Amino acid sequence: MSAKTSLSGFPEWLPGERIVEQWILDQLRTTFELHGFAPIETRAVETVEELQRKGETSKEIYLLRRLQEEASPKRSSKERTLGLHFDLTVPFARYVMDNAADLAFPFRRYQIQKVWRGERPQDGRFREFTQADIDIVGDGQLAFHHEVELPLIMVEALDRLGIPPITVLVNNRRVVQGFCEGIGVTSIDEALRSIDKLDKIGADAVTDLMEEAGIPRDTGKRLLELAAIRGGDLDVIDRVRALGVSTPLLDQGLEELAAVLTAANRRAPGRVIADLKITRGLDYYTGTVYETSLAGHEDLGSICSGGRYDTLATVGKRTYPGVGLSIGVSRLVSRILSAGMLTASRPVPTCVLVTVTDEESRVDADDIAATLRSRGIPTEVSASCAKFGKQIKYADKRGIPFVWFVDEDGNHAVKDIRSGEQISADATTWQPPAEDLYPHVRAAATTSDGRDV
Amino acid sequence: MSAKTSLSGFPEWLPGERIVEQWILDQLRTTFELHGFAPIETRAVETVEELQRKGETSKEIYLLRRLQEEASPKRSSKERTLGLHFDLTVPFARYVMDNAADLAFPFRRYQIQKVWRGERPQDGRFREFTQADIDIVGDGQLAFHHEVELPLIMVEALDRLGIPPITVLVNNRRVVQGFCEGIGVTSIDEALRSIDKLDKIGADAVTDLMEEAGIPRDTGKRLLELAAIRGGDLDVIDRVRALGVSTPLLDQGLEELAAVLTAANRRAPGRVIADLKITRGLDYYTGTVYETSLAGHEDLGSICSGGRYDTLATVGKRTYPGVGLSIGVSRLVSRILSAGMLTASRPVPTCVLVTVTDEESRVDADDIAATLRSRGIPTEVSASCAKFGKQIKYADKRGIPFVWFVDEDGNHAVKDIRSGEQISADATTWQPPAEDLYPHVRAAATTSDGRDV
Numbered sequence: 001m002s003a004k005t006s007l008s009g010f011p012e013w014l015p016g017e018r019i020v021e022q023w024i025l026d027q028l029r030t031t032f033e034l035h036g037f038a039p040i041e042t043r044a045v046e047t048v049e050e051l052q053r054k055g056e057t058s059k060e061i062y063l064l065r066r067l068q069e070e071a072s073p074k075r076s077s078k079e080r081t082l083g084l085h086f087d088l089t090v091p092f093a094r095y096v097m098d099n100a101a102d103l104a105f106p107f108r109r110y111q112i113q114k115v116w117r118g119e120r121p122q123d124g125r126f127r128e129f130t131q132a133d134i135d136i137v138g139d140g141q142l143a144f145h146h147e148v149e150l151p152l153i154m155v156e157a158l159d160r161l162g163i164p165p166i167t168v169l170v171n172n173r174r175v176v177q178g179f180c181e182g183i184g185v186t187s188i189d190e191a192l193r194s195i196d197k198l199d200k201i202g203a204d205a206v207t208d209l210m211e212e213a214g215i216p217r218d219t220g221k222r223l224l225e226l227a228a229i230r231g232g233d234l235d236v237i238d239r240v241r242a243l244g245v246s247t248p249l250l251d252q253g254l255e256e257l258a259a260v261l262t263a264a265n266r267r268a269p270g271r272v273i274a275d276l277k278i279t280r281g282l283d284y285y286t287g288t289v290y291e292t293s294l295a296g297h298e299d300l301g302s303i304c305s306g307g308r309y310d311t312l313a314t315v316g317k318r319t320y321p322g323v324g325l326s327i328g329v330s331r332l333v334s335r336i337l338s339a340g341m342l343t344a345s346r347p348v349p350t351c352v353l354v355t356v357t358d359e360e361s362r363v364d365a366d367d368i369a370a371t372l373r374s375r376g377i378p379t380e381v382s383a384s385c386a387k388f389g390k391q392i393k394y395a396d397k398r399g400i401p402f403v404w405f406v407d408e409d410g411n412h413a414v415k416d417i418r419s420g421e422q423i424s425a426d427a428t429t430w431q432p433p434a435e436d437l438y439p440h441v442r443a444a445a446t447t448s449d450g451r452d453v
Numbered sequence: 454m455s456a457k458t459s460l461s462g463f464p465e466w467l468p469g470e471r472i473v474e475q476w477i478l479d480q481l482r483t484t485f486e487l488h489g490f491a492p493i494e495t496r497a498v499e500t501v502e503e504l505q506r507k508g509e510t511s512k513e514i515y516l517l518r519r520l521q522e523e524a525s526p527k528r529s530s531k532e533r534t535l536g537l538h539f540d541l542t543v544p545f546a547r548y549v550m551d552n553a554a555d556l557a558f559p560f561r562r563y564q565i566q567k568v569w570r571g572e573r574p575q576d577g578r579f580r581e582f583t584q585a586d587i588d589i590v591g592d593g594q595l596a597f598h599h600e601v602e603l604p605l606i607m608v609e610a611l612d613r614l615g616i617p618p619i620t621v622l623v624n625n626r627r628v629v630q631g632f633c634e635g636i637g638v639t640s641i642d643e644a645l646r647s648i649d650k651l652d653k654i655g656a657d658a659v660t661d662l663m664e665e666a667g668i669p670r671d672t673g674k675r676l677l678e679l680a681a682i683r684g685g686d687l688d689v690i691d692r693v694r695a696l697g698v699s700t701p702l703l704d705q706g707l708e709e710l711a712a713v714l715t716a717a718n719r720r721a722p723g724r725v726i727a728d729l730k731i732t733r734g735l736d737y738y739t740g741t742v743y744e745t746s747l748a749g750h751e752d753l754g755s756i757c758s759g760g761r762y763d764t765l766a767t768v769g770k771r772t773y774p775g776v777g778l779s780i781g782v783s784r785l786v787s788r789i790l791s792a793g794m795l796t797a798s799r800p801v802p803t804c805v806l807v808t809v810t811d812e813e814s815r816v817d818a819d820d821i822a823a824t825l826r827s828r829g830i831p832t833e834v835s836a837s838c839a840k841f842g843k844q845i846k847y848a849d850k851r852g853i854p855f856v857w858f859v860d861e862d863g864n865h866a867v868k869d870i871r872s873g874e875q876i877s878a879d880a881t882t883w884q885p886p887a888e889d890l891y892p893h894v895r896a897a898a899t900t901s902d903g904r905d906v
Binding site for chain 2: 006007010011012013014015018019022033034035036037038039040041042043044045047048060061062063064065066067068069082083084094095098099102103104106108109114116118128138143145146149263266267347348349350359362363366373376377378379380381383384394397398400438
């Protein structure tokens, strides 16, 4: 029951759905602020050079041109080609470099914005979607413990939604790269990109892909042995070592992976597990990488991903290493809505509709409404002075729970149109039940008496 | 002290500034919801046909093309040219037509989003900016009283910010069009567009412009007599009539203008005044039109504009007339920040920094922080276990008011680093003063002892 979309890949929601999305964004914001992340937004556009600064990207970029420019094709040489940002990390890195002098490091920020990718729209892949990111960036250095802190904040943020639990899957780029080095694989980017497709295309096709990239089948199979390792305790480290490869980079990566697992198991047992096939493909990560799966909705793919990056932001000799995670809000909301995981109690903020007897008395209805609003109660005045029954019908159709009216003797009353219950009321003192004041968002998995729906 | 912007026309804010902007958006949202407006968002892009559906537009449109498309120029014939929306009214009209079956009319919605215009950036004109819109749209008809309701909601919303008062300037398209008809002007669009420039270029230049468009100078001067009329009471209606022109359209327009003034003067005396030079240029309005000036900042131009439109959304014989107003949030925020009208008490959400003695005890600091957060207190744990003084310095630099620490004997204490006051504390019960819990936004016009700054 989502909004009709006349353009594939550009999702829109009906008002009741947007209330759910907005509530989710409010929950994320609350969690991020509780953990001391400051809000920023960056412009939607970057120069094309900036978007491609880290070299090849698998993200399809939308470029902008002005319509009026087409008529007079003489492009001002000063105007640079702009593109829409495809994530919030690249713009954030640019923002940090632009404003380093005015920021205190380590700088903790959250950023909730739309991003755009010109990809072919398909199952859960949108061309326009909202991301909710947290990153911590240091000046020159960044302590390792932030790589444990960040995924646990995302667990807390998503737990707050009352949807099925997420599991954070972690790996470390140094493990994969070190392992590649140890077995003589030089085309590491190709290896990372191939392994990244394992869940989608299967082991055989990945071996084929790697062979095309010059990685012999036997070597490719060893990489797949690594990629098959998965588990929540330190046993996974031993299983990697048992593959008989050792390089300084691999050893450093395993040490870091072990540290993440140990600390995460202490603070949130079972919520973070190692999964050695996680690589984050072509992205700019250099250490720990994260993906996240939603229990019962693994088909959705990762709903929260990220990692540690050392060189994304560099000005001269100054580097700003960081670690960040990004929730794919639109993908998550789309599933939450289509699976009916969360619903809004009504599609309008309005708690009370003040009825109008005739246009002359509209000013009195306006006064009643103003009094209720001054006390924080969302109120509208009936658009028409149709018959009382028709005004109630209007409220009912919009899901407004209460109707306010004044009888011939000037007595005020309020009617709960769900129960039909009606009481005398005074706009300066009447209070609706707390759960009716604003639309509330609730898990739809069970009815109020606990039965599954 | 705003963020460094490396692209002209695309403003960005530092964290403390974004806290002010976010607070402003929260206030607007609260007011809109108190008045029963439901939230929606529309996609950032529309087809170019949709953006130009109402014919010529003065807005410069950004078109999109995929970067990868350039390499293979064979454009799929099915792919339509997309552009970024230049306002929120055109997309809203399209959304209403797409989803009419799922909406209850009159439909009240608010929408707070970025829009883009490829204009030359100048004083207060941005290429990317946030708008906050409210609209009420009817199915086939829409009662006139909404044309009084909407500007008063905007007055209430902006009053809540604690900035100088706004004045809503109203006119009615029917008055200008009827007057044009009455004095024999046929190029009404040209006349509207010329008058719209009166404040910017002056009466003589407007007369010249109109002459170029085929409107004789004498006739043009009569139009300027109309445009010079301005006032808050019904006297303005008589002054228009005194110009000796009468047509059915003009008379209807004057009646509507009088009704808006009468009702507005009753509910918010002095806040809405008639200004006959307001035309909204090429926009799609058909009745009442609005602009808004901020006291003491008239040079900023209108910060909230809109009007009544009858034919923006039409499907077959079905039309959806509406009335809407749009706040230019970025323009307003830019001035609020540069003039120092509002400031945030600190640039981070963090209320408490929990210090760390050594990395081994970080887990204990994490526990204290988790306890404080579970009680709604924004808390971070010190990134380093540097000397106590250095950790306090870090808090001070970020504006964090409280530092939590555990002494050698295991006693917990919290220190207000502004006053130096230090007390024993328990994370399960300690509560910061309400005004310190989150950063708060305050008017900077006077100091706490009431003196002007």
